[in-house]
Amino acid sequence: MKTIFTLFSILLSFYGYSQTFPNKEWTVNPNTSDIGWDPIKMKHFNDFIVDSTKVTGLMIIQKGEIVYQYGNLEQLSRVASCRKSILSMLFGKYVEDGTIKLNETIGDLKIDDIGGILPIEKKATVQDLLSARSAVFKNTNITVPNANLPQRGSHEPGSYWLYNNWDFDTYGTIFELKTKKNIYDEVESQLAIPLNFQDWNRGAQHKVANPSSNSPMYHMWLSTRDFARIGYLMLNRGNWNGKQLISKYWVDEMLKERTNYKEVNDHVDYFKGAQLDIGYGYSWWLVQNTEDYRFKNAFFAAGSWGNGIVVYPNIDTVLAFVTCELYERINSSDIRQKIRYKAADIFNPEWDKQYVTTNNNAAITLTEIQKKEYLGRYQLAKRPPVTIKNTVQGIFVELPNGRNQELIPIKGDKFILKGQYIAGNIPKTIQFVRDEKGNVNELVLLVDANKELKFKKIL
Template identity: 25%
Template sequence: MAKTELAVAELIWNIIARKTGNVGKVDFFPQKPAFPFGDGFGKQEEEEQPLERAVPESQGVSSAHLAAFLKELALHENVDIHQVMVVRNGRVICECGFEPYQPGLWHASYSMCKSITGMAVGMLIQEGRLRLQDKVIDLFGSRKNLFNIFRLKDITVEHLLTMTSCVSFNETGIVSGNDWVRGYLESGLVGIAGKNFEYNSMNSYMLSAIITEITGETLMEYLRPRLWEPMGIRRIFWETCPKGITKGGWGLFLCPEDAAKLGMLYLQHGNWKGKQLVPQDWVEASCKRHTDTPSVMSNYGYGYQMWMGGREGSFNYNGMLGQDVLAYPDLNMVVVTNAGSKELFQNCVLLGIVKKYFEEGFEPPAVLPEDLRGQIMLQHVIEELEGRRTGLPVIEKGGWEKRKAVYVRSTLRQNRIRFLNGRIYEMNERQVGLMPLLMQVFHNNFTDGIRKIGFMASGNRLFIHLYEGEERISLEIGFVKAVAANVSFHGEIYRIGTKGEFSTDEDGRMVLKIDFAFLEEACRRKVKLYFNEDSLEAHWDETPGKEVIMEGLDSFTDLGGKMGFLMNTIKESGGIDVFHLLVERTVQPVCTGMEIKPEDKAAGEIRPCI
């Protein structure tokens, strides 16, 4: 593992040193496409098998109950909820995209997709091509050697499914090179296989690799005729490793409604519209507790690539930072969430709120009397949270004085937009990118650094231009609500919602605060731009960011080997505070820039619009 530990340490140091470009040892190749809106988006085509919509009371759930649920999610600052869908008896009774997150847009699932990988394993076992007790090392016969035969001789497919393989090659190890199967098979153990729960996304990756080894197909290809097509799941994308193997444990972008259908599939014992897609006995085995889990992660245990839930018989396809499919068999209900919370596992604020509304004493009847007032209230709450009720009346509440204040703010904003029109700033520090650091690491897509920041006005609209590497990223800044646009990062397309706000600091400087929400991800990039007479100061941040990254770095002190020794040595010598400070400055950098005078501007880069 020395090579792996060295690669991890080198990547961390390169990031702290603010190196740009491909700072890791893994080859980058663009993968992620733009979300396929198509003509059917918002009004799904029949082939996509959209779920029926129903009034909540017709399915025994109060509209007021759902409205309170949505409002509590929206008000809690640690949740940063993006999308929610509630399904009962196969009907959608509540769906909401929290502005700027568009309802129905696919979202990074992170570890939620592990449960789908588990479904594929069950199918392969049903086909007689794989067994739970098959030894992992035997499935990769061409990679056997004297060392891994001895070390990994007891590890079975079931150990991968239950996260009890105890193989030390984990998520951090993938930065060490392109061959992740080799890294896994050449790794040591951190416990006794089958005895110790050690959550490791590489177990899921290896399940995907096993499917490819046996079938000659990627996991995505294998599932297409067996799961995606029968269920009408068409707007979907799953990343691969450099060797072309579907990642299995992360990297899936999935729409909330399709996630809900996959939850329903297991409530229906693997049956979808009369066709048995996943063997019923596999569904039952997967949803059964096979191993205990640390209380910091969950109190309910782990099955086959999924977590057990708090309500009797419930289970959860769980991904970090708030990506969840919670299934309640006794209620015939599925709750889907996408978010950008700061927490990694089940014991978190977001699921605490879900538990409050759908687990603790929640016993809905089959049907409730119609409640027109409650339904109108729920619709108003959804419209407000989605940003569809932002239009101001001719005279706001408060009369003419309120209207006057709105007019003054609008005039001040227009003056500031005119001030920025055509200005370009040359940045002194060029190591910061628009993509959040967490995303750069996840997608192996590292920034080339922003070298210039410019502005252009068009009437009352303001555009920011970020010159990152050789590309120019142009985004309109919304001031009432975010403006969405697709942006290319080295050929990968991400959708960003941009919203800004002008203010003034204690020194009287004009400040422009901008929130760049990556609408398909958990992450946001934030910046506060402070303007002096001829200079700019940019204070960058990201959420979730510092807390999650620090938690990941602190986990290295629990490792063995050279990496764990190094981190423990730093900690024991008192240097860990300095190290954390360096990381904090990396996640929250401050950059300065000088205005390029008109005579120095390159012709045609930015022309002021009148």
Template identity: 30%
Template sequence: MKIRPWKAVVIGLSACLSLAVAVAALPPFRTGERNAFATSLPPARVVDPGALAQAHAFLVHETRFDAFVALHEGRQLMAWGEADLPINTHSVRKSLLSALYGIAIAKGYLRLDQTLAELGIDDAVVPLTAAEKQATVRDLLMSRSGIYLEAAGEVQAMKDGRPRRGSHRHGEHFYYNNWDFNVLGVIFERRTGLSIGQALYEWIARPTGMTTFKPEHVIYEQARHSQHRQFVIFMSAADLARFGMLYADGGRWRGQPIIPAAWVEESTRAWSEAPDQPPFDHYGYLWWIDSDAGTAWADGWGGQFLLVDPHRRLALVSRNDTGRSRLQLGWFMLFDGDGWRSHHEQLHRWMIQAVAPAG
């Protein structure tokens, strides 16, 4: 197994150190019964069992994933590994928050055109300018706020790519920006009066029958250089697949609307070009878009992937357990993760083959 250059290791560890301390306090989350969720969903109709066998062998011999789950039309197509273990979702958290925004907007808690000034949002550590306060909720969801400040949870690439402050007006320029993402969490909790964990549980987890997620599986990290803390979501592969199935089925679970269908369509539209992020070519409202494949992805550091294929009503989840302590996280970061996205794409091809009639 290839070792990363020490410089990359040190950079990564410094970016995640405070999060690792927070994570260390979490329980191990072991369910006591591996893949207990397997009996809670009916099996999918499989056209090509050989494709599932190939996927299983690939997971065992060619990847470092700890869990993989695929659902087709709300039925279990494949489950492998620690599918019931709640794992840090890392940046997959952003797509989960996008869904909560769609529900909150439909409930009348907030609007896309509300500005930070209107919402009373500032940053006590580095105060916003009047121009920066004109950024809207929609700008933040598109990661186009034009606010270029340090934020909790940033990796070095984010810092290196940050534009100069004041170089772009709100709405003009896409930059993958943790300040935007963290502030969206703050706005959501202030406007709804709910914690992100409570909202996820009440609005999504319970209606879809998630088996392990609890409100306390959302924790927070406070940075020194920003007033606004980062929210961190732990969720199992099995539960994340149920969430993905909502987006694969127009916001419905077993025919019941959970997320507004119009929001599912709007939030996964190709709003911003995203160069140098293969296979992604665009960004939506906290979703990565692969226009060529017609898929939407939630993509998190360390090998956290949710792929939604609405045309085939497929939801695929691949996960890596990045740990719950400083030691676990540091050890995990020593090893190279090259190829994870391409591995997940290959698994997608096998899942298509498993459910699609030949020809």
């Protein structure tokens, strides 16, 4: 039986609950409904991922344990623009030791590019680049659609937010220029090794030349389960099992608002009217303007096709998902937004108060002769059959996976599933159907108001 939590007590438990850190493997929590995850919404989320998305791997982690997983979690996938958020993490140690100075300008660093850099643009600082506020409006793949790209030189650096790959690729060049280190070697030393990545492949990492810029794109290939480790590090403010890999100061700097959601909405049409308002920090997206405690202080890395790391600090949860580009499948921006919202929306410590349970339904009494009429095996098309059996505890349906579900007789040949939580006041029912001689020959499972499955009796 699920323990009932008040919202107050569950939040207290989060603040006092020590985190679990994965070693070689993630731990799976087998009792997610007991810790606040709505089983009906979880099923709906799974149906959404399977039926409406092209996602190839997805994990939801709470307090270091898997509460949901889907797809191929080991497969390496190009994580698209999430690379920018990851590189932002690597800046921290070099900003703090003075190797990289955030107030240095691209003019100071003698950064040039194809077609030249305007004098006003040379005033853009490293901080401006990290914030996507350089005001260098070179059209090198504007990855967030903009109907009206500003004219070159029309804004002072720092005064205008534009999600433009020029900024991100250029600060990749600056990172290697100042540190004398390869980006991928730094991913390995700062993240892959200390976080014990399960699928890291240094040989799979390589840059891609940009024909319109001197700075290449530093794409990254990661698995879903390693992606989740990065998110879990960010959830713990840079601390991994007692070791501070990225300083709390730098995590806070990355997640400090550099662009308010109102400016993002003005510049990005598809964020207008979305379920969540989104601002921007140092290459991390920030959830803003929400009263829902599950989304307060949340932040995420986002990549095209359908890649993302989302951190929900108030519920100690991380979402990681990838869509492998090898299959040439793309999730729309709307689908990506829905994934981020729906994942946290599953969590509700008082979920069972929203549903009626079938346990309170009064059962009618059946004689042993009546029970015997229902017993046997029933099959849907060519799927493995289910078995209706009688025990001292009552009538059960045995599923192909060996699980037993008790049935409650309620009227005539109709039964409901015991222990079921009912959404929309429509319980799952089993109706036995008789032939013209009065013999039971079919089982009809009512899934919902619009769906029923018919199983023929075979024994």
